[in-house]
Amino acid sequence: MNVRTLHPSLRVRIGVGFVNRLVDSMITSFMAVHLALAWGVAAAGLLLIVVVALGVAGMLFGGHVADLHGRRRTLLAAEAGAAVTFGVMALADSPVLSSALLVYLAYVANKFAASVALPANDAMIVDLTSPETRKGVYTINFWATNLALAIGALVGAALYSRFAVVLAVAAGATLAVLATTYFLIAESKPDSEVPRERPQGVRALVREFGDGYRLVLRDRLFLRLMVAGTLTLAVEFQLVNHIAVRLATDFPTQQLLSFAPAVDGVGMIGLLRAENTILVVALALFSTVLFRGVSDRAGLYLGTALFVGGYAVMAVSASGWVLMAAGLVFTVGELMSVPVRQAMLANLVPDHSRTRYMAVYNLNIRVAQGLAAGCVTLGAVVPAWGMAALYVALGAVIVWQYRSVLAGRPVAEQVGVPS
Numbered sequence: 001m002n003v004r005t006l007h008p009s010l011r012v013r014i015g016v017g018f019v020n021r022l023v024d025s026m027i028t029s030f031m032a033v034h035l036a037l038a039w040g041v042a043a044a045g046l047l048l049i050v051v052v053a054l055g056v057a058g059m060l061f062g063g064h065v066a067d068l069h070g071r072r073r074t075l076l077a078a079e080a081g082a083a084v085t086f087g088v089m090a091l092a093d094s095p096v097l098s099s100a101l102l103v104y105l106a107y108v109a110n111k112f113a114a115s116v117a118l119p120a121n122d123a124m125i126v127d128l129t130s131p132e133t134r135k136g137v138y139t140i141n142f143w144a145t146n147l148a149l150a151i152g153a154l155v156g157a158a159l160y161s162r163f164a165v166v167l168a169v170a171a172g173a174t175l176a177v178l179a180t181t182y183f184l185i186a187e188s189k190p191d192s193e194v195p196r197e198r199p200q201g202v203r204a205l206v207r208e209f210g211d212g213y214r215l216v217l218r219d220r221l222f223l224r225l226m227v228a229g230t231l232t233l234a235v236e237f238q239l240v241n242h243i244a245v246r247l248a249t250d251f252p253t254q255q256l257l258s259f260a261p262a263v264d265g266v267g268m269i270g271l272l273r274a275e276n277t278i279l280v281v282a283l284a285l286f287s288t289v290l291f292r293g294v295s296d297r298a299g300l301y302l303g304t305a306l307f308v309g310g311y312a313v314m315a316v317s318a319s320g321w322v323l324m325a326a327g328l329v330f331t332v333g334e335l336m337s338v339p340v341r342q343a344m345l346a347n348l349v350p351d352h353s354r355t356r357y358m359a360v361y362n363l364n365i366r367v368a369q370g371l372a373a374g375c376v377t378l379g380a381v382v383p384a385w386g387m388a389a390l391y392v393a394l395g396a397v398i399v400w401q402y403r404s405v406l407a408g409r410p411v412a413e414q415v416g417v418p419s
Helices: 008-039 041-069 071-093 100-127 134-158 160-184 202-217 220-240 242-250 265-290 296-316 320-348 351-361 364-379 384-408 411-415
Strands: none
Touching: 008 041, 008 100, 008 134, 008 160, 041 071, 041 100, 041 202, 041 351, 041 364, 071 100, 071 160, 100 134, 100 351, 134 160, 134 265, 134 320, 202 351, 220 242, 220 265, 220 296, 220 320, 220 351, 220 364, 220 384, 242 265, 242 296, 242 364, 265 320, 296 320, 296 384, 320 351, 320 384, 364 384
16 A cells, blocks of 8 residues: 555544654653553552543543534544643653652553544544545554554653653644644544534433444444454553463573574564564564465464464463564564455444444453453463463354354455455
């Protein structure tokens, strides 16, 4: 796909999304450490739960507001809030104030603002694409997201000792995003065919909010796709949960290359994550050529099989090279299936409730994180082969959900091209 043929606002929005994710990766990866040093490990966990809860509330609020009042207005308000709260965090962490409490309160507000913007950003991509172009656009966005997360983590790690500087840079970058949205991005919300009366009173507003999301939760095909997406993420998060714990405790130190230092379990985790990031960045933009002969339906099913198969191998293997091969396999599966799944979602949601649908769908991240955390406990009592079998079983459920969605509507509507 030629990026120059995309809608100007879409090109800008992908670039803005890159900056937002880079900034988020710089900060989020190290906030847990920052809070633990300031408040203690136990308190830090509780404080982060509050952040997650308000993030969920922010996504639902943002989805509702953006469907009613437009994507651009929602993005401008959310990005302004994010820029201000990053500035407050930088000032609070500097020697001028040195207030851990103010850093935390501003961080809570910042994550709420960022969550408000997320559904509007996702809906704008759908607004500005056609079913024929969505798979290619999501491939580009997938590549940009992974590159941003990798760069952000490296920059954040390098500058962590100067956290106030990192926060100041984040504030400046978010101000640039705000200016870009204001000057270069136009409203993309589809015009409503039915005039809407503005509800009067708090009770009417709450009823309108609930009614909008009640319609989303009645969409069975959407819920099936959400189950598939949630379980896919739950498997993906195993690399930093159960598999990470297994490698850290059971992986024997071994020399992968004669000229390189020996690798222990923790080092192996780092190698696998680095391999996944490098492969995605190197291969994502060429995936259309690499998988030219693979239909979207086959890519969805085969990609899921490779994805869960790679993780199943990582659940049992104690060989560094086998683990690296499994990492290659699951990354190829990821590249085959993720853009197709995202295009299916985009084609499934109705025009009048796109951001509400995106807000609900994005909740799958929180659910998947909970499932992945539960697998850490499960892995303590279930043998390695049992966890591998669980991943394969989850893969079967994922494929079953995809088949149900594709059977519910024509493939061309779900994926965008004939399969």
